[in-house]
Amino acid sequence: MSFVDLIFLICGAIAIFSGWRVFCTDSMVRASFFLLISFIAVGVIMLLLGAVYLGVALFFMMAVEMMVMALFMVMFMMNPAGLNPMKMVHQDKFAALAGVVAFFALSAVAVFGDFPDQPRPSDLDPVVTLGKELLGDSMLVFESAGVTLLATMIGVVAMSSHRGRYGDANAGSRPPGLEPGGMPAFSGDQEGSSGGHHHHHH
Amino acid sequence: MSIITVQIVAAALIGIGLYGALSQQSFVMLMMGLELILNGVMLAAVGFWAYSGTGIPEGQLLTIVVMAVMAIEMALGFALVVAVYRGKQADMTEALEGFKH
Structure with missing residues (x-):
């Protein structure tokens, strides 16, 4: 096994493991950092494959993107630090099945597919x-x-x-009716708003 | 390291990402699943470029396009989260039941 193979194995394992940990950790900030680790490992594999520009571009892009993501996590999430256990999933079994089926189907294509052996020229x-x-x-x-x-x-x-140039972003907007032409499900104060600044708490 | 092993790693990333995108309730975690799928797609594209494309530059171009898709997905996703949060004070997909119709 060559040095490149060893690095590839380590990086592939890191990419998959941290990708899996994204959806297992309690802390959403930590989840975004696991995703960053996964991207960096894939970037290293790209460097090994010879795509120098793409690998380095992936590093820079993902470092910034995951910082933004962590910031949004702190803004929106009730549990950004992972102090409480957290599992917010729906249709868990179906999703896991779909993921496993996708993995095996794509792996079967990789293993049994007949790809042309035309590596990039070394120069x-x-x-x-x-x-x-x-x-x-x-x-x-x-x-x-x-x-x-x-x-x-x-x-x-x-x-x-x-707000836009001519008023609130939702000024004059009306939720769609329950049936065509009917009343909306929620009829707030779309009739009674006569200018001024309203703070809507729905 | 061969085309098979690279594609298997990419397939694993796509599978995990599909699980996340389908199962997570929080919008931001859902977007992480989509990002992971695109991560696997980029790795697969670079793998094909390096092993069976004779190094044609279009293979790298595809990866650049996927990177652009990733940035667009991120920006639009966060804008939608902000818009939904402002309208419904919610950050969960279940809160969007009323948008189905």
Whole structure:
């Protein structure tokens, strides 16, 4: 067994184990750090496979992303520090079955599939070829991803902002009726609101 | 390290992520499951690129696209959590029963 094989085995085990621990730990902040460990292990495997740029990009991206996630955990969760036992699941058995079936089906494809044995050439520079592809033939794909990210930013700000340019974000909105044209299930004060700042507690 | 072992690790990550996405009640934990699935997809794409794609750059491009999908999923997911929390004071998927119709 070579050195690379050993590192791969360790990183693969870390990636799978910490991925599994994400859904077993009591603390949600700890869960996001387990997810970060899983991503870093996958990044190391990418480096071993020769995808230098992607592995390093994964490190940076996930470090920031998991910090944001931990922050949201502290904001929203009742039990961010894991002081109490926590298990918030539904359809647990079905989900576990689906996960196991997905694993075995995909593994069967990996084991019994007939993939062409065409490894990347040893003199290939992955960063140079990726850069030439991104700003060459596949520029449209790359730029589409950029424009999609911009649209996401605008949509996210619109969706999460308190109020728009002309008033509250939910001003004049009415929940859908229980039956077509009927009354909504919850009829709050959509009739009685005559301007001013209301704080809705539903 | 071969294409088979790399794909098996990726399959395990996808399986665990599927379990999380289907079973978790909290929105943020659900998103962690989706992230884990995308993690496995990226690993599988890089594995195919390295072992059976003769190093064509489109394989790496696919991984970049998956990274963009990941960022979009994260941002939109958190915006939805904020919007739902503001409307319903809830952070659990069960609170969305009324949005079914």
